[in-house]
Amino acid sequence: MNDWNDLKKKRWLFLFLFCAINFCTGALYIWSVFAGPLAVRLNELSGNSFTASDLGQVFGLAAGVTPFLMLAGGFINDRLGPKLVVIAGGVMIGLGYIICGFSSSLNMLYIGYGLCVGIGTGMVNGCTINSAVKFFPDKKGFAGGLVTASLGIGAALLPFAINGLIEVSGISSTCLYFGIFSGIFIPVCAAFTDKCPEHFADSFAALSSGSKCTGIETNWVGMLKSPLFIPLFALFITGSTMGL
Template sequence: MDLKTKRWLVLIASVLINLCIGSGYAWSVFAKPMVAHLSSVTGVAVTAAAATLAFTISNLFGPVTMIIGGSVQDKFGPRWVIFVGAFIFGGGVFLTGFTTSTTWLYLSYGTLMGLGMGLIYSCTIANTVKFFPDKRGLVAGLATAGYGTGSIVVPPLANSMISSMGIMATFRTLGIAYFIIIALGSFFVMTAPPGYKPEGWTPPAPSAGSAVSGVDKTWKQMLSDPIFYVLLLMIMIGAFSGLMIISQASAIAQETTKVTAAVAAVAVSMIALANTGGRLFWGWVSDVIGRYNALTIMYIISAVSVFALTATPSYSLFVVEAMLIALCFGGIMGIFPALTADMFGPKNNGVNYGIMFSGFAIAAYLGPMTAASVRASSGGYVTAFIVAAVISIVGILLTQVVRSKSKKMQEATAKA
């Protein structure tokens, strides 16, 4: 089997591995049973906020190990980094099945699972993108879609397991299953050869739409490039609206359209599907029309949709608008691994994208916090929606700035 064929096995293995670690976003299924368990074993009423802090901790640790994992796998290859990550992630989930206090929960589900999640994700994304210079956007979308699919596939499975065997046994079972799947999957992940190009494929000439620089930069060189900071703002802006809606979808639906929690849960599922689908769709689109053209369209759709939420008269319209926002959010997450490789080269994309991903971490705090703060102070979400719309418009402008800068860089390179 030649490398051009083997790379698809690497992609399939990476998608399955990402599906496992993406289950970290299924916290909402575990939240209520975990609160009940902790309140029972401690004899003290544990709040939902106290338990949910574990989810926040895992998201804070993720970007840290993405940078570390990216650096290690750029030097030694991704296989063993993923294998070690299987122990940490699977172990974190397994140990959560022995929780007797919030401290234990923060260390197992929060710290260990978050560390393993970032370690694995940095390898599956960066290495896979290196194997597909001819389809970077589509493949980055597929790999990140696996991550998003975890939040769709795991909830019904976990909910059924919790009903039949209880919350603690569910965590122990899932932990073992995740370890086995990730560990086995790691042996199908091989290191992409430096500068790999599939046989018969000729790189297209760089264009302003694609923004392929053709230059490999280290993380230090990337940080010294002003374009990096613009791109960091762009990923943060792209994630802001999506995370605001995803984190508050049920509450927003119930408040603005007066539906029940059960009906709002349907909207949450539809939004999750749009998030996953957006990673595939926009990844493919960006390969066809260029990254910056795709980003411009996404920011426009996001700005219009989130502003439309300020006057949403019906539940069905809310679902459509929220799905459009999630579709674009997923697209941002799917495109940026490829865009980072385009701009700063694929060689060091593991650590480079890990640093770029910190923009997502910032948005993960600011987006939900803005919605919650506005709701607490004004009694509604309208101002938060307006803020998100304005921020998306800024994203449109920043995209044109980077497009122009990229075009000038390419012209200078051509002359040289």
């Protein structure tokens, strides 16, 4: 019981760390801040005439691979916990931005931002959101919503810092600095997290005042067969497309 009480207190630290990690990964969605200066850099190095819109496919690749890695990250998180997966994802993100800083061709941007940052962000987001919900079975909406909101807050606030850094140091150094920061900050935060015990939620159920959960427990196959899946999926796709 003491271990459960300790973990119940420690879960708030985990939630804070998950939010801090997701705040950092919000940089994936500020591609427009990087695109213009990177296009100028590529033109100077290669003699091409790229515009920011010409680099839009790079973000498309990153946004395209992220959801698949979120699924994979959540799957692995259920078995290993968030620590190793988030550390690996953070290293991938950091490496991706560093590659962008040294990029001399469009293909390097595809590899750095499109693949490394996209894959790393998917791994990190899948684990942090998944773990937050597991640690807060009594506040699932609050925990999952707060961690997800941190991603959006990062996307809203990071452009100010990135733009300022670009003006002072240039796009190459900015990508390098942000890559080093992300590659260190995310793994360090992840190192202080842990896997949610398998029966952690049962303790909350045991302490409840005899009320029964009316929700339906099912696997992903049952989710796909549910009549609620298609309308919810359509709403999600519509909202995500409009936002991106």
